[in-house]
Amino acid sequence: MSVQEVLPLGGLAAGQSGQFRADHLLVAEMVKPGSKVLDVGCGEGDLLQLLETRGIDGRGIELSREGVNRCVAKGLAVVQGDADTDLVNYPDDAFDYVILSQTLQATRQPRVVLENLLRIGRRAIVSFPNFGFWKMRLQLLIGGHMPRTENLPATWYDTANIHFCTIKDFVQLCDEINVKMERSVALDLYGRPVPLNLPWWVWNMFGEQAVFLLSRGGGK
Numbered sequence: 001m002s003v004q005e006v007l008p009l010g011g012l013a014a015g016q017s018g019q020f021r022a023d024h025l026l027v028a029e030m031v032k033p034g035s036k037v038l039d040v041g042c043g044e045g046d047l048l049q050l051l052e053t054r055g056i057d058g059r060g061i062e063l064s065r066e067g068v069n070r071c072v073a074k075g076l077a078v079v080q081g082d083a084d085t086d087l088v089n090y091p092d093d094a095f096d097y098v099i100l101s102q103t104l105q106a107t108r109q110p111r112v113v114l115e116n117l118l119r120i121g122r123r124a125i126v127s128f129p130n131f132g133f134w135k136m137r138l139q140l141l142i143g144g145h146m147p148r149t150e151n152l153p154a155t156w157y158d159t160a161n162i163h164f165c166t167i168k169d170f171v172q173l174c175d176e177i178n179v180k181m182e183r184s185v186a187l188d189l190y191g192r193p194v195p196l197n198l199p200w201w202v203w204n205m206f207g208e209q210a211v212f213l214l215s216r217g218g219g220k
Contacts, residue, residue, distance in 0.1 A: 020050050022191030023127045026211045027099060030125050030183060031056055035096035038120065040083050040113075041103030045071035048078070059095075061086065084108045087116040095121040102209075104128045104170075105161040115177060118216050123182070127211040130186070132166030132204040151208065167204045170212070178217035185211045 020028075024047045031037060033055040039048050042060030044067055051058040060078035062068050071078035083100070084107050098121030100113070105128055107113045117124035129151055130136075139147040146156040154161070165173075167186060174181055186194040186207025194207050203210070 020046065022187055023101065023209055023211055024050055026185050026187075027101060027125050027127060028054055028056075030211070030213045031097050031099075036094075037097045037099060038090070038095045039099045039101065040087070040117070041100060041106070042071065042076075042078055043067050045074050045076045045078060047099065047101055048076050049074065052076075083113050087113065087120060090116075090120045092119055093122060097121050097123050097125055099125045101125075101127045102129065105163050105165065107163065110163050110165070111173060111177065114173070114179070114214075118179065118214060122215065124214045125211065126170075126214060127209060128165065128170065129161075129209050130167050130204065130207045131164040132168060133208045134205050135189070135208075137205075149208070167207055167210045168200065170210065171200065174212075174214065180215045180217045181212055182215055183213040187211070 027047060028050050031051060031054070035056050037051060037056055037058045039051075039058060039060040042048055042062050045060060048058040048060050048071070058076070060071060060076060061081040061083070062071065062078055063080070063082055065080060068078050068080045083103065098117040100117060104110050104113070104126055114124070114126070117126070129149075131147075133149075135149060136147040139145060148155065152159070152161065171181070186203040187209050188194055188206055189208050194203050
């Protein structure tokens with residue numbers, strides 16, 4: 001396993017980047033302008049709005065009716081749907097990119113969802129919280145309780161997240177289903193990229209979240 005290229009946070013007007021989350025900025029930098037994109041689990045449409053500023057044709061699918069209503073109120077093309085059940089209805093190669101931002105851990109069948117992302121899109125971009133992050137480990141080891149962080153504030157009994165994984169777990173899944181990792185970035189507690197030349201175990205320890213640009217592996 002090797003760490004891939006980290007993209008710069010360029011392409012936005014001065015001061016504009018501060019309006020958006022660090023992981024959203026990375027996702028946007030991985031998408032070529034003019035592309036057709038599906039954002040799965042798009043929430044209130046913040047990422048779609050960012051993509052729109054870059055000349056990207058973005059569509060969204062969101063589970064919550066409240067999220068859909070807020071997206072539509074912003075003029076975004078978003079429909080209500082479930083990543084676990086509704087992605088099968090989309091045709092092959094319908095999009096240049098399919099994005100799953102901070103949603104993988106909330107799906108019932110992460111492997112199937114990932115396979116559908118790469119069937120629907122020529123590339124997929126997946127971001128997720130890293131359950132191998134050192135603060136998570138410390139809370140389990142010292143506190144003896146399920147971890148809670150600023151990005152994952154819900155308690156174990158009321159969270160929508162049901163399939164937590166580590167960066168190492170995700171890389172192993174990509175290997176298992178023959179997915180090519182074109183680019184990957186781990187972000188630390190402050191949203192800064194973990195240095196590129198460090199080994200995977202360091203990413204797994206100090207990356208609070210990760211963003212991966214994926215494509216279909218050879219032989220698919």
